[in-house]
Amino acid sequence: MASDVQGEGSGLVFHPMDQFLVKPLFGGSELYWYSITNVTLWMALSVVAVLAIMVFGTSHRGLVPSRSQSIGELAYGFVYKMVEDVAGKDAVGYFPYIMTLFMFIVCANFLGLLPMSFTTTSHIAVTAVMAMAVFLAVTILGFAKNGISFLSLFWISSAPLVLRPVLALIEVISYFVRPVSHSIRLAGNMMAGHAVIKVFAAFAGIAAIAPLSILAITAIYALEVLVSFIQAYVFAILTCVYLKDALHPHH
Amino acid sequence: MEGELILMGKYIGAGLACTGMGGAAVGVGHVVGNFLSGALRNPSAAAGQTATMFIGIAFAEALGIFSFLVALLLMFAV
Numbered sequence: 001m002a003s004d005v006q007g008e009g010s011g012l013v014f015h016p017m018d019q020f021l022v023k024p025l026f027g028g029s030e031l032y033w034y035s036i037t038n039v040t041l042w043m044a045l046s047v048v049a050v051l052a053i054m055v056f057g058t059s060h061r062g063l064v065p066s067r068s069q070s071i072g073e074l075a076y077g078f079v080y081k082m083v084e085d086v087a088g089k090d091a092v093g094y095f096p097y098i099m100t101l102f103m104f105i106v107c108a109n110f111l112g113l114l115p116m117s118f119t120t121t122s123h124i125a126v127t128a129v130m131a132m133a134v135f136l137a138v139t140i141l142g143f144a145k146n147g148i149s150f151l152s153l154f155w156i157s158s159a160p161l162v163l164r165p166v167l168a169l170i171e172v173i174s175y176f177v178r179p180v181s182h183s184i185r186l187a188g189n190m191m192a193g194h195a196v197i198k199v200f201a202a203f204a205g206i207a208a209i210a211p212l213s214i215l216a217i218t219a220i221y222a223l224e225v226l227v228s229f230i231q232a233y234v235f236a237i238l239t240c241v242y243l244k245d246a247l248h249p250h251h
Numbered sequence: 252m253e254g255e256l257i258l259m260g261k262y263i264g265a266g267l268a269c270t271g272m273g274g275a276a277v278g279v280g281h282v283v284g285n286f287l288s289g290a291l292r293n294p295s296a297a298a299g300q301t302a303t304m305f306i307g308i309a310f311a312e313a314l315g316i317f318s319f320l321v322a323l324l325l326m327f328a329v
Contacts, residue, residue, distance in 0.1 A: 086302055181313035188316040234309045237302060 016198035020122055020191065038118045039126070046107040046120065054103065075103065079236065086240035091247055097137070098243075101130060102236040109190060109228035113221070121231075122190040124183060131183035134239050142246035153249035182238060189231050193224045261325050268322040275315020282307040 024035040031037070053075070057068030065073060079102050083095045105121060112119025120126050142150040154171040155164060197220055203213040286304045290297035 082302065085299075086306075181316070184316050184320055185309065185313055188319050192319065230305070234305055237305055238309055241306060 014198070014202060016195045016202065019118070019194060019198055022123075039120050039123065042111060042118045043108065043120045043126070046104060046111050049107040049111060050103045053107075075099075075106075082233075082237060083240055086237055087244045088247065091240070091243050094243055098236050098239050101134075101239060102232055105130075105186065105235055106229060106232040109232055110225075112190065112194070113224060113228060119190050119194055121186055122194060124187045127183040127187045128179070130235075131179040134182065134242060135179040138239075138242045138246045141243075142249060145247060146249055150246070150249050153245060157250075178242065182235070186231050186235055189227055193220070193227055196220055197224065261329060265322040265325040268318050268325065271318025271321075272315040275312050275318070278311035278314070279308050282311055 022031065022037050022039055023029065024031060024037050025041060026036060053068065054072050057066075058072040060066060060069065062069060076099070079099045080092075080095060083091055083098055087094070108121045109119070111117055112121065142153070154168045154175070156167050156171070157164075159167055197217055200213045200216045200220065204210045204217070206213075282304060286297075286300070286307075290300070
């Protein structure tokens, strides 16, 4: 990946995309389907982080919440209110799935911000699995709940009759683009942000502009903390929107 | 010579694809700006519409991310 891009003229000490290389942790550099890679490690760590917040953090269940319990309660209330507001009261049954998605993505994003760590959500392979799962679940749910009338999602009855076939075509295309945009939005945002940090980190090696680039890293890091949270929020909220479409396809 | 020409085309294409992200920037700015101008006129209704604003941002941003994807594909996959 790096060797064909890094030309002779580029002054960077390391390539900004090198941080996204998937490497096996034990033995050799060969990758097999069962290899334990850095992706495996950091995904497992984000699951541990979710467990630490939601299970061990709230295990005391004090009337006056401890610090970790408040974080867990805040996260629970935040996602619950979002599902209720965006997807509707009858979608609350699907709250555990959206809560799982949100907590996993938020923990993976924040762990990826630690120096020398690996951002699992910057890989389209990771986010595409989550987005395809949402897409398949929502489509199956739509047909299971509404039967064939789920297709009225594409047939907008409030539009003039002449326009409806055209709109139906656009709606079908936009429906099938959903998993693509859903996954690439998260992966692209994480990848772009981390690559920008690495580009400025490479400039810090040049003495003349080092103070400026360290300032820039600080500023972009702060922005990345915000983006990490907002992208997890956007992923969850779009899942809610798709869920609402599946439960109430009639416009 | 031919390989270098293809490489040049790849890099120029990737750079051109990135101009699409400017469009996403305009779109996101438009969404948030209009949200703010509405929210400042009626602050009591603003809190309920933040989720809608984020959905709008996400849809506007998706198209910019597509151009980023095209750039990445040109750099690493083609």
